[in-house]
Amino acid sequence: MTAPARFITFEGIDGSGKSTQARRLADALREAGHEVVLTREPGGSPGAEEIRRLVLEGDPDRWSAETEILLFTAARRDHLERTILPALEAGKIVICDRFADSTRMYQGLSRGDLRALVDQLHDLMIGREPDLTLLIDLDPDTGHARAKGRQGHEERFEDFGPELQRRMRAGFLALAEEFADRFRIVDGARSEQDVARDVLTVVEPELA
Incomplete structure (x- = not known):
C-alpha cells in the first residue's frame, strides 16, 4: 500500500495509555499494509537512548529544568537525524511516543516559566x-x-507527584488549542479497545 509519509505523535500525562495506543496504531497500520516506524522520546536512536537513562532515572532533583531542556533537545536532534527523517524520506509512517510537546510541558511550563x-x-x-x-x-x-x-526504573517524573500531572493535563489541553491544526483529543478514560478504535478513526483520513 502506498501512502504519503506522515509523522504522528502521541502525547498525554504519565499513565494516560499513550504508549499502548502508539503500539496498537502501529500494529493496525502494518496490518493494513503500511510501512511504519514506531519510536519514542526520549530515545529512538542509540545516542538518545543513552540520554533517556540520564533524564528518566534517579532523584527528582537530579537536573534543573534548564539542564533537562538541553538534554532533551540533544536527544531529539539525534533521534531526528538518525531515525525520524530517514524514515520519512523513505516514505514511511513514523509514530512517536512523545515529542517536543512533552518538553514544552514538562520543562517549559510545569517546572518553570x-x-x-x-x-x-x-x-x-x-x-x-x-x-x-x-x-x-x-x-x-x-x-x-x-x-x-x-x-x-524510569519513575523520576512520576516522583514529582500528582500535582505535576494536574498542571500537565491543563497544559496539554491548552497546547491542543494553540496547535489546533494538528492536535486531536481522544478520551483515554475508556477501554483500551475503544480508545484504539477512536485513534484509528482519527488517523485513517490523514493517510488517504
Missing part, C-alpha cells in the same frame, strides 16, 4: 512539528496511579 526557551531551542535545532498529534486525555489522579503502579 521556560516555554520561550524550549521553543527557541526547538526552532534552532529541530525545526519540525508532527503532521498529527493525538492527545490521550485522562484524569490526572488516575494517570498518576497507573504510572506509579508500573513499578519500573
Whole structure:
C-alpha cells in the first residue's frame, strides 16, 4: 500500500495509555499494509537512548529544568537525524511516543516559566512539528496511579507527584488549542479497545 509519509505523535500525562495506543496504531497500520516506524522520546536512536537513562532515572532533583531542556533537545536532534527523517524520506509512517510537546510541558511550563526557551531551542535545532498529534486525555489522579503502579526504573517524573500531572493535563489541553491544526483529543478514560478504535478513526483520513 502506498501512502504519503506522515509523522504522528502521541502525547498525554504519565499513565494516560499513550504508549499502548502508539503500539496498537502501529500494529493496525502494518496490518493494513503500511510501512511504519514506531519510536519514542526520549530515545529512538542509540545516542538518545543513552540520554533517556540520564533524564528518566534517579532523584527528582537530579537536573534543573534548564539542564533537562538541553538534554532533551540533544536527544531529539539525534533521534531526528538518525531515525525520524530517514524514515520519512523513505516514505514511511513514523509514530512517536512523545515529542517536543512533552518538553514544552514538562520543562517549559510545569517546572518553570521556560516555554520561550524550549521553543527557541526547538526552532534552532529541530525545526519540525508532527503532521498529527493525538492527545490521550485522562484524569490526572488516575494517570498518576497507573504510572506509579508500573513499578519500573524510569519513575523520576512520576516522583514529582500528582500535582505535576494536574498542571500537565491543563497544559496539554491548552497546547491542543494553540496547535489546533494538528492536535486531536481522544478520551483515554475508556477501554483500551475503544480508545484504539477512536485513534484509528482519527488517523485513517490523514493517510488517504
